[in-house]
Amino acid sequence: MRPLLAVNNLRVYYHTAQGPVKAVQDVSFDLQAGERLGLIGESGSGKSTLALAIMRLIKPPGRIEAGEVWLDGTPVLSLSEEQMRQLRLASIALISQGAMNSLNPVMRVRDQILDGLHDHGLRLSRSEAEERVGELLEWVGLQRSVADMFPHELSGGMKQRVCIAIAISLHPKVIIADEPTSALDVVVQRQVMETLRRVQEDLAASVILIGHDMGLTAQFADRVGIMYAGRLVESGPVGDIFSQPRHPYSQLLIASLPTLEKKGVFQGIAGFPPSLLELPPGCVFHPRCPYAMERCSREEPQLRPVGPRHQAACHLLAEGQEVTA
C-alpha cells in the first residue's frame, strides 16, 4: 500500500559562520493514512526542523540539502511556492510549537479562522462563514461565542483548540502537531490531546505528534520514532518501542521515565547531546553509550529491520547481540 506521506533521506542544514549545523541528517519514514506517529527526542534532536522541512517552511540560513517528501503521490519539494501555499492547510497542516502564542492579538477568533479559508479561495456568504466558524469551534469543544473573542480573553487550552480548529478548517489529510501541549497544565494537556485525537478520527487524517513527553506519546501514537542528533535512530509500533526498545538510546530514554517505584523522579541520561556543528564520528551516540565498541567511533550504523515495521540503527543489532537496558 502506498504510504500517504513518505519522507526519504531528508537532510536539513543551517549555514552559520561556524559551519553547517546539521539539524536533520538523512531521515526516512512513512506514514499510512489514518496513522498516528509520535516523534520523540531531546530538544535539539531535529524534530521541529523535520516538521518545518516537510511543510517547506525552513527559512535561511536553513536549507533542505537533500531528500524527498511525497504527499499522496505529490513530490512536495518540487512544487512551486504557490502550489505549496495551496497544499498547506488543504492537504497538510502544522500546529507549530507555540502556535497559540502566535495568534494575532488584535483579531477576533472568527477572522483568524476565516483568514485561512479566504487565503485558499473560499468565498463564503456572511451566514455561511458564521456557520463554518461555529461548526469548527464546536468540533474542537468550544462554544460558538468564542468566535467573537480576542486571544487574550482565552485560556491556554482554549487558544490551543482555536489553533486546532484553524489547522483542520480545510480537512487536511496530514496534521503535524509540534509540542501541542507544552506550557499547558496536565489536565488541560489531556483535554487538548483528546480533542486532537477526536478530530483526527473524524477526519481519518494522519498525525505526526512531536514531543518529548513519552507518556502523552505512548497514549496517542500507533507508531513511535526516536530521534537523536538529527537522526531517526529507531522506529516501530508503540507497544514494541516501549516494551522492547532496541536502540541503547531508546532504552535509556524509556528507563529514565519516572515510575511509582522511582517516586516520579526523572532520572535523565548521563552526558549531553552533541553539538550539531561538531558531531562525533561514527555513531553520534557513542560518547554517551554504555555499550560503545571500537567500531562505533568510526562507522555510522544504518537503520535495519529488527521486527515487523520496527527498525533501529545500532552496530550491536547488526552483530546479532542483544542489548538490554
Ligand code: SF4
Ligand atoms: Fe551504542 Fe555503538 Fe549502538 Fe551507537 S552503534 S548505539 S555507540 S552500541
